[in-house]
Amino acid sequence: MMDNANAGRxxxxxxxxxxxxxxxAFADQIFSLVGRSQFFAEFNRDDVNLLGGYMRVYxxxxxxxxxxxxxxxxxxxxxxxxEVDIYKQNLMGEKQLMTSVIQGMTLGEMSMIDGEPRFxxxxxxxxxTFGVLTRDDMVKIILEKPSLGSKILIKLVTMLSQRLRHTSxxxxxxxxxx
Amino acid sequence: MMDNANAGRxxxxxxxxxxxxxxxAFADQIFSLVGRSQFFAEFNRDDVNLLGGYMRVYxxxxxxxxxxxxxxxxxxxxxxxxEVDIYKQNLMGEKQLMTSVIQGMTLGEMSMIDGEPRFxxxxxxxxxTFGVLTRDDMVKIILEKPSLGSKILIKLVTMLSQRLRHTSxxxxxxxxxx
Numbered sequence: 001m002m003d004n005a006n007a008g009r010x011x012x013x014x015x016x017x018x019x020x021x022x023x024x025a026f027a028d029q030i031f032s033l034v035g036r037s038q039f040f041a042e043f044n045r046d047d048v049n050l051l052g053g054y055m056r057v058y059x060x061x062x063x064x065x066x067x068x069x070x071x072x073x074x075x076x077x078x079x080x081x082x083e084v085d086i087y088k089q090n091l092m093g094e095k096q097l098m099t100s101v102i103q104g105m106t107l108g109e110m111s112m113i114d115g116e117p118r119f120x121x122x123x124x125x126x127x128x129t130f131g132v133l134t135r136d137d138m139v140k141i142i143l144e145k146p147s148l149g150s151k152i153l154i155k156l157v158t159m160l161s162q163r164l165r166h167t168s169x170x171x172x173x174x175x176x177x178x
Numbered sequence: 179m180m181d182n183a184n185a186g187r188x189x190x191x192x193x194x195x196x197x198x199x200x201x202x203a204f205a206d207q208i209f210s211l212v213g214r215s216q217f218f219a220e221f222n223r224d225d226v227n228l229l230g231g232y233m234r235v236y237x238x239x240x241x242x243x244x245x246x247x248x249x250x251x252x253x254x255x256x257x258x259x260x261e262v263d264i265y266k267q268n269l270m271g272e273k274q275l276m277t278s279v280i281q282g283m284t285l286g287e288m289s290m291i292d293g294e295p296r297f298x299x300x301x302x303x304x305x306x307t308f309g310v311l312t313r314d315d316m317v318k319i320i321l322e323k324p325s326l327g328s329k330i331l332i333k334l335v336t337m338l339s340q341r342l343r344h345t346s347x348x349x350x351x352x353x354x355x356x
Contacts, residue, residue, distance in 0.1 A: 088350060090350060090353070090354040091350075091351065091354045091355070092354065096350075096353070096354075109339070110339040110342065110343060113332075113335050113336055113339045114336055114339050114340055114343075116340075116343065119343055119346065142328050142332075146324040146325065146327075146328060147324065149324075149328055150320050150324060150327055150328060150331060153328060153331035153332060153334075153335055154291075154320075154331060156331075156335045157291050157331055157334045157335050157338060158291055158292055160335060160338035160339055160342055161287070161288040161291045161292050161338055162292055162294075163342055164288065164338055164341055164342045164345060165288060165292075165294065165297055167342060167345045167346055167349055168297065168345055170349055171345055171348055171349040171352065172266060172268060172269075172274075173269065174349065174352035174353065175268070175274070175352065176268040176269045176270065176274075177269070
């Protein structure tokens with residue numbers, strides 16, 4: 001069903017952050033962030049309570065690195081409170097600020113999904129609280145709670161699709177104006 | 179569960195193509211194309227037989243337009259045989275060839291997912307056979323066959339994720355070399 005070889009690897013950065021425990025206690029906040037989806041699926045309160053039970057919540061101080069480009073990693077983050085800067089090394093090896101991510105947005109889902117190395121570095125800009133969902137958790141949800149699993153996957157698909165539209169449109173602008 | 183307002187719209191282009199009927203008769207070819215997935219999920223033969231039952235298969239002659247940029251559309255395509263060119267209008271209104279897509283690859287999944295207008299135009303380069311999966315079909319699969327639904331969603335998530343990595347890396351090259 002999945003490649004477990006790297007499970008657990010790449011969680012060293014989490015280990016130095018403050019562990020706030022299971023996500024159940026954060027269900028209210030998570031619900032207010034992910035409750036509504038534009039198409040297909042909506043998360044109801046039961047879904048979010050279930051999802052919280054699979055997540056673990058952490059806290060990062062400003063300046064703490066949450067994800068490092070090139071690392072192996074098998075989890076995604078949901079920012080519950082705070083703000084995270086996304087940096088990427090350019091071809092000259094310089095760290096470039098790509099974008100910032102605030103509450104309700106997710107990070108790191110590409111590696112959670114495809115197991116490839118982290119594409120960018122994520123650093124807390126403010127005091128940041130975030131939920132962690134690992135690939136193992138995701139597989140468990142799909143098997144144990146297929147309806148919730150579908151809703152999360154639909155959410156991911158929608159989000160990646162919109163991000164791809166945005167990135168492709170930006171790339172086209174660069175390609176059109178050499 | 180979903181926004182049905184546009185269901186059926188945007189299928190005018192399909193209406194002029196040769197309709198080869200349900201996808202069940204193409205299960206062998208579909209299986210050879212989508213059977214194996216790198217992570218999470220694999221499609222077994224039963225899955226593909228089921229999936230074929232939800233798809234409709236069409237044939238396009240070289241030069242026929244399958245999807246038109248800016249149109250409303252609620253279906254995705256799986257290229258079973260042939261080759262499709264993807265064009266996008268640039269800021270000067272010129273049609274630019276973005277990429278080509280061959281058998282086993284999918285097209286149009288962003289609009290199937292998020293309901294936004296088509297991002298690009300798809301034109302058959304060769305004799306092309308493709309399966310069509312509408313948003314209605316996808317919702318039905320998720321409700322009626324949740325395990326198959328999850329596998330399709332995982333496939334979509336993986337593919338979008340890899341496409342986003344690729345597009346982002348290309349964009350970064352443009353941004354680094356002005």
